[in-house]
Amino acid sequence: MKRWIQRARPAGDALQSLVDGLAEELGRSVVLDDPLVRMICTSRHFGDEDRVRVRTLLQGVADDETIRYVLSQGVAQWTRPGYLNGRDDLGLQPRYCVPILERGHVLGILMVVAKEGDLAAVDTGAIDRTARAVATEMYAERLASDAVEERTGNLVTRLVGADSAVRCEARRRLLDDGLLPDGPHVVVTNAAVSGVRGPSGQVEVALRGALEPHRQTRTAHGLAAIGPDRAVLVQVFDREPADEDLELQSRGIVRSLETFLDQGTTTVVGVGGRRTELADAWISHDQARVAVRAARRLPRLGGIGDWESLGEYAVLLQLPDDALNDSLVPKPLRRLLDGGPHARLEETLRCFLENAGSVPRTAEALEVHRTSLYYRLRQIQEITGLDLDDGAHRLVLHLGLRAWDLLRDPAGRPA
Template sequence: MNRLIQRGRQGGAALQSLVDGLAEELGRSVVLDDPLVRMICTSRHFGDEDRVRVRTLLQGIADDETIRYVLSQGVARWTRPGYLGGRDDLGLQPRYCVPIRERGHMLGILIIVAAEETLTAADTDAVDRTARAVAAEMYAERLASDAAEERTRDLVHLLVGPDSAQRCVARRQLLDDGLLPAGPHVVATAVAVSGPHGPSGQVEVALRGALEPFRQTRAARGLFAIDQDRAVLVQVFEREPAEDELELQSRGIVRSLETYLDEGSTAVVGVGGRREELDEAWISHDQARVAVRAARRLPRLDGIGDWERLGEYAVLLQLPDSALNASLVPKPLRRLLDGGGHARLEETLRVFLENAGSVPRTAEALAVHRTSLYYRLRQIQEITGLDLDDGAHRLVLHTGLRLWDLVRAPAGRPT
């Protein structure tokens, strides 16, 4: 591991030297970004800096709108150099962009500020020479990084996998290597992406970019494993994380993926239950996968499910996808749901059941007179054939509504 760290430091110095040398030769500002348009290293200014460059240097990363613009122009897909048009509203001057590729891998983007888009042939020759040297250096770093990342990925997969013996081995290895502590608060988060994936490997790169900030935070240490269009993040917190803390983290992951991925791609996040020991990370992971299914099927969750907030949905979502269909909805309720013009009655039934059958609270929540509420309840009983004063009948209707919420989910989100 120390050799990999030393190699990374040496590689960073070599890349900085290449970028500085090219900038001095051209007399222009030069930056090397990763495939997600995040700065790796940059040269000094040459009087050609614009608002985007200044903001990026101050913040350490370009703002989301700039990243979205650059990626929307397909720069990560380019196979040859070209000019990226400027955007006055962003404060972005034109750039000459060179995709850094080696053996099929997209490694980064070499970017030269070119306000008038007038690089000479000698300039582009110098850029090409530097790009080749940068590609060789970055590919060597990639090989070293891939070896370490593959081992970590395998350990995380084993830690949350179904085999108890392998979970024990993975836990011991993670502890011995100092990659994760044993506790006291363990949470697994699952992430899944669906929709147009763009170039090969783009989703994996985007997932890595979205999850990297959570390897180390003020409150937790984490490791993640990516498998094509989904990932799992295991974190060990020093203190019990608050619900809003994990929600904010999940929102940040979704926001990053929306920035990095093509328009039309959809990301959902599921947060597992809070456990006390690393050897229970697999339980939290299983729960996180259920929470992902909830995020996919319940639009009101806005793409983020939390096991500890799912309530009865956590039980219903134990059913396989093949079983979650309209046939599960009780026939009496389906008569109400299928009938035209019954949306008001469905809302009334939901509020009535959520308020434990209390007429005063239901009338207040719906802002209707009790006489009107009684009339609606009688209509519901006539249509369904069920007695709302009967606890078992109310349970049938309440469970049926929950199932209806799940089976009418929009298609296309990953499980």
């Protein structure tokens, strides 16, 4: 299945021929990038190569810092050609950049190395002619690819939707068309972006680019549905993915989106539970949505939530937003949390509850003498009025602390 954002193309491709022809005419290095500054095709060197160009050719993609710099200059939103200033610290020489535009679509960026920062009119004329030809080629491919992406995206959306009949039909079509296998290991990942200040459509392009490497891997077959500010990735793995592998994949998605988008953007990723059949992808999807909420509300997760490790947070996070409020924090616990400088007692209570009420393990974890621990526990009981030997009371306190965590903003203050 062909995608409109790709890596380097075969040398015989029409785009490659256009780029090579322009480079020979100018006697300069030329590269065609996609809107995320990832190389589509490039010419040979003409003695004007810089460190960025060499690294990109060796790696197949520019490094994150270079991509961030180019995008920060707004090149992907330019409506007319212009010069991109060089950066000595990056090893980047100036480039003459032409946005490849066709009927309102930003298809790519044509870049010509321009050490002196000034091209003759005859050169810019040749670049402009080539850019128009490139736009025609890329637009035809874009239309064909968009039709495929729209169809597969709709199937993914239906597969994880609320209507069971629609889900069954989507699954049947995915299997019949050979787009996804039926198992044995199905995982749904959700990515959500907020706080974007750039032009409309920028997030969709970034989401598409961030998920592209994970659609087809050595161990998984995947399809994605891309929306204006969020995306759903359904993957079917040949073998059960390790938690560490899914975390690494999620961090890669976050890192890519942070590279492609403005610094003020917030990106979170949620990973659903592992299922064994494509028919259960909707369950993993619902769990991934809960994991996204966890990633938003719990700064310690670093923007990545995994259903399998949420524990009791998963129960609380299935409440609607209007129900997830201060009323979930029991009054006895509130007396402890609001009662002044009790940070040490809060830490002690958390450790005691997470160690199943074991005094020896709690004392060891806190590195305090048991006598000191007993003193703190008596203080907690006096302030809360609850009996820490009572399992029901401990449950109230434990869930209350989890609710308190979810009601805090990233600075640690109650939301």
